[in-house]
Amino acid sequence: xxxxxxxxxxxxxxxxxxxxxxxxxxxxxxxxxxxxxxxxxxxxxxxxxxxxxxxxxxxxxxxxxxxxxxxxxxxxxxxxxxxxxxxxxxxxxxxxxxxxxxxxxxxxxxxxxxxxxxxxxxxxxxxxxxxxxxxxxxxxxxxxxxxxxxxxxxxxxxxxxxxxxxxxxxxxxxxxxxxxxxxxxxxxxxxxxxxxxxxxxxxxxxxxxxxxxxxxxxxxxxxxxxxxxxxxxxxxxxxxxxxxxxxxxxxxxxxxxxxxxxxxxxxxxxxxxxxxxxxxxxxxxxxxxxxxxxxxxxxxxxxxxxxxxxxxxxxxxxxxxxxxxxxxxxxxxxxxxxxxxxxxxxxxxxxxxxxxxxxxxxxxxxxxxxxxxxxxxxxxxxxxxxxxxxxxxxxxxxxxxxxxxxxxxxxxxxxxxxxxxxxxxxxxxxxxxxxxxxxxxxxxxxxxxxxxxxxxxxxxxxxxxxxxxxxxxxxxxxxxxxxxxxxxxxxxxxxxxxxxxxxxxxxxxxxxxxxxxxxxxxxxxxxxxxxxxxxxxxxxxxxxxxxxxxxxxxxxxxxxxxxxxxxxxxxxxxxxxxxxxxxxxxxxxxxxxxxxxxxxxxxxxxxxxxx
Amino acid sequence: xxxxxxxxxxxxxxxxxxxxxxxxxxxxxxxxxxxxxxxxxxxxxxxxxxxxxxxxxxxxxxxxxxxxxxxxxxxxxxxxxxxxxxxxxxxxxxxxxxxxxxxxxxxxxxxxxxxxxxxxxxxxxxxxxxxxxxxxxxxxxxxxxxxxxxxxxxxxxxxxxxxxxxxxxxxxxxxxxxxxxxxxxxxxxxxxxxxxxxxxxxxxxxxxxxxxxxxxxxxxxxxxxxxxxxxxxxxxxxxxxxxxxxxxxxxx
Numbered sequence: 103x104x105x106x107x108x109x110x111x112x113x114x115x116x117x118x119x120x121x122x123x124x125x126x127x128x129x130x131x132x133x134x135x136x137x138x139x140x141x142x143x144x145x146x147x148x149x150x151x152x153x154x155x156x157x158x159x160x161x162x163x164x165x166x167x168x169x170x171x172x173x174x175x176x177x178x179x180x181x182x183x184x185x186x187x188x189x190x191x192x193x194x195x196x197x198x199x200x201x202x203x204x205x206x207x208x209x210x211x212x213x214x215x216x217x218x219x220x221x222x223x224x225x226x227x228x229x230x231x232x233x234x235x236x237x238x239x240x241x242x243x244x245x246x247x248x249x250x251x252x253x254x255x256x257x258x259x260x261x262x263x264x265x266x267x268x269x270x271x272x273x274x275x276x277x278x279x280x281x282x283x284x285x286x287x288x289x290x291x292x293x294x295x296x297x298x299x300x301x302x303x304x305x306x307x308x309x310x311x312x313x314x315x316x317x318x319x320x321x322x323x324x325x326x327x328x329x330x331x332x333x334x335x336x337x338x339x340x341x342x343x344x345x346x347x348x349x350x351x352x353x354x355x356x357x358x359x360x361x362x363x364x365x366x367x368x369x370x371x372x373x374x375x376x377x378x379x380x381x382x383x384x385x386x387x388x389x390x391x392x393x394x395x396x397x398x399x400x401x402x403x404x405x406x407x408x409x410x411x412x413x414x415x416x417x418x419x420x421x422x423x424x425x426x427x428x429x430x431x432x433x434x435x436x437x438x439x440x441x442x443x444x445x446x447x448x449x450x451x452x453x454x455x456x457x458x459x460x461x462x463x464x465x466x467x468x469x470x471x472x473x474x475x476x477x478x479x480x481x482x483x484x485x486x487x488x489x490x491x492x493x494x495x496x497x498x499x500x501x502x503x504x505x506x507x508x509x510x511x512x513x514x515x516x517x518x519x520x521x522x523x524x525x526x527x528x529x530x531x532x533x534x535x536x537x538x539x540x541x542x543x544x545x546x547x548x549x550x551x552x553x554x555x556x557x558x559x560x561x562x563x564x565x566x567x568x569x570x571x572x573x574x575x576x577x578x579x580x581x582x583x584x585x586x587x588x589x590x591x592x593x594x595x596x597x598x599x600x601x602x603x604x605x606x607x608x609x610x611x612x613x614x615x616x617x618x619x620x621x622x623x624x625x626x627x628x629x630x631x632x633x634x635x636x637x638x639x640x641x642x643x644x645x646x647x648x649x650x651x652x653x654x655x656x657x658x659x660x661x662x663x664x665x666x667x668x669x670x671x672x673x674x675x676x677x678x679x680x681x682x683x684x685x686x687x688x689x690x691x692x693x694x695x696x697x698x699x700x701x702x703x704x705x706x707x708x709x710x711x712x713x
Numbered sequence: 714x715x716x717x718x719x720x721x722x723x724x725x726x727x728x729x730x731x732x733x734x735x736x737x738x739x740x741x742x743x744x745x746x747x748x749x750x751x752x753x754x755x756x757x758x759x760x761x762x763x764x765x766x767x768x769x770x771x772x773x774x775x776x777x778x779x780x781x782x783x784x785x786x787x788x789x790x791x792x793x794x795x796x797x798x799x800x801x802x803x804x805x806x807x808x809x810x811x812x813x814x815x816x817x818x819x820x821x822x823x824x825x826x827x828x829x830x831x832x833x834x835x836x837x838x839x840x841x842x843x844x845x846x847x848x849x850x851x852x853x854x855x856x857x858x859x860x861x862x863x864x865x866x867x868x869x870x871x872x873x874x875x876x877x878x879x880x881x882x883x884x885x886x887x888x889x890x891x892x893x894x895x896x897x898x899x900x901x902x903x904x905x906x907x908x909x910x911x912x913x914x915x916x917x918x919x920x921x922x923x924x925x926x927x928x929x930x931x932x933x934x935x936x937x938x939x940x941x942x943x944x945x946x947x948x949x950x951x952x953x954x955x956x957x958x959x960x961x962x963x964x965x
Contacts, residue, residue: 202783206790208796343820454833482826490833498795519798520797521807527826527827532810535807536807537807570815
């Protein structure tokens with residue numbers, strides 16, 4: 103598989119060569135601008151996509167080749183013409199005035215050496231090419247060829263609205279071939295169990311994995327269809343840990359809870375229970391809640407990791423080895439007896455990191471806790487002894503997010519070094535490195551089948567990576583700010599993403615398309631979560647609100663066909679208002695985490711901030 | 714700019730050359746603390762200029778010029794800041810890493826952790842015994858040897874599975890405790906006991922100290938607690954001190 107973004111040597115070297123006369127750059131740009139503004143309406147929107155990448159590349163050329171005064175006047179003349187969603191980039195650019203400033207700014211260097219992707223219809227492209235190949239425009243044609251990759255499609259030119267929905271990233275849009283690979287987005291089969299009936303019915307009949315007929319059926323307990331889902335990965339595509347007895351017990355518990363789960367929908371909204379962290383002094387930087395909602399962990403800017411028990415049951419450490427050898431290993435309540443009552447407390451504080459803790463993640467079996475920090479390490483803590491077991495060093499720069507795989511054993515981390523790493527708890531080095539983003543990886547999530555990892559980045563793209571071979575199988579563009587939250591739908595088919603632009607975007611993974619846009623939030627969205635059966639999407643934001651969206655409606659009747667994929671002619675309905683089921687305000691508490699309990703009660707967490 | 718800065722110490726009055734003095738007299742260059750006083754507390758500009766002077770004289774140039782200053786800035790920045798690896802390097806190591814297939818997972822292998830030396834589960838101290846006060850025959854000191862890997866049947870102490878095979882070294886110097894290099898915390902058990910007790914190779918509790926690495930964290934508070942509570946006939950004072958240290962570490 104070709105790694106598409108890798109520049110070859112000649113491309114890198116030629117990027118350093120002088121493209122034309124620096125004093126004429128303003129003329130080249132304004133000439134092109136004039137041409138585009140005079141072109142037909144139907145082509146203008148598409149051709150206007152050239153402004154931003156050309157502006158930035160030409161400016162960086164001038165700076166890199168040390169033509170400071172030309173660079174400055176070029177910037178001043180044209181920066182106001184750019185689209186509003188590029189303002190943050192322009193602000194960074196305005197401070198980059200000397201060649202020395204560019205060294206050390208890896209994002210800018212990556213931008214210079216990669217080709218900005220534009221998707222333009224064949225007609226518009228012909229128009230452009232004809233114009234630029236005229237003698238006097240040769241220089242700018244060279245520049246275009248040097249820095250832009252124009253992905254041509256056959257079809258109608260896109261409208262400004264369609265284009266605006268999909269542009270915004272530092273890398274442009276995604277090439278069509280970037281989203282062509284087959285993705286196994288189906289779920290892995292759950293093992294079949296004999297589910298003991300719940301307490302109301304005391305007979306201990308064994309039923310093959312199905313709950314009692316009176317209760318509503320859950321269709322994500324895999325025993326219904328015996329056929330292999332063609333979209334699901336083979337069970338052994340990636341090695342996964344075997345199910346231990348404790349895991350099986352947990353699954354049985356899960357199924358019992360699932361049977362009592364509330365079915366959510368527009369008529370039946372979840373209750374929301376908000377956990378407010380008081381006196382955190384704006385130091386709360388990460389939150390996670392266990393799957394069974396028994397523990398909550400907070401990562402703080404003072405480098406501590408604090409674990410609380412959500413239930414009345416307190417947190418206990420195991421006894422010392424001396425005491426453990428005294429207990430009766432055959433007794434039924436051995437798991438209770440190994441706990442040391444003297445250590446029972448509601449709160450456990452874990453010390454070890456030397457910088458703010460930016461991400462936390464419980465293991466599915468609740469034995470381990472991961473935390474990642476600005477100090478560049480990811481730490482594995484034992485929740486049985488409440489001590490640190492391992493420090494994984496690999497990123498030497500702040501690690502922004504980490505998450506355990508839904509099956510345990512593997513975990514992913516992403517950081518300032520622009521890569522995400524896949525680790526296993528028993529390897530001190532990463533197993534996979536996912537490199538390709540142009541800027542920091544700010545958010546990392548596993549797909550429910552653990553075969554894929556989604557990474558959101560400060561370069562405003564989301565990439566989907568294959569765990570098996572490290573390839574990037576999807577690139578999603580459209581956000582206008584760094585991505586801070588990702589959520590896979592429980593059926594594995596869709597991805598919801600939230601960024602600093604306040605929009606939640608919905609993506610169809612199989613087709614590689616944007617299928618929805620939820621507008622409403624006015625500030626960064628830090629938390630996204632689907633309800634247990636995928637009926638509701640909850641989003642939490644810095645604007646102190648939790649919003650509930652109708653996911654069933656958002657994903658029905660999708661126009662995802664080959665034409666849309668090929669041409670990018672997405673037609674997003676303006677239905678945010680219809681999909682919004684409720685907005686819930688907090689008392690000046692930004693929402694940092696959302697979690698649906700097994701019975702579909704929504705838990706939310708955030709730190710009270712008095713501003 | 715550089716020339717003007719260099720000239721100022723010569724022309725400034727005496728009191729302007731004092732670190733506090735410049736704040737009062739100099740009208741033109743307020744605002745930035747020590748930068749205004751080249752001979753005052755070292756500011757950023759001072760350091761850079763001094764470096765630039767050194768480079769310039771090394772290159773045998775008549776005066777400091779912009780290139781020297783640029784070089785000085787570059788070197789200082791490289792000392793203080795690093796940047797993440799470049800993209801081609803990342804893509805290269807990614808390609809290498811991603812080629813190896815994912816390792817198979819051995820079933821039923823207990824807690825899946827890396828080899829002990831990559832974990833933080835080892836104790837950060839080792840127990841050793843002080844030799845008793847002996848005569849100056851340096852070669853014949855019988856110091857109770859602590860074999861840290863020894864297993865014993867004493868049930869009341871936790872077990873240590875430390876990978877380090879070293880035993881405690883014997884000090885040739887009388888009375889001076891040997892502190893093991895690299896160990897953060899040396900617990901000394903002076904064997905200043907009646908001969909009867911010390912005839913047994915160390916206090917039994919010391920020998921029995923074996924810790925299960927997966928259960929106990931780095932501080933190993935529990936061991937010393939047990940040690941103290943065993944009521945060994947060791948000198949109580951050093952142990953008591955250690956006991957108090959543990960209380961500082963206890964997070965409960």
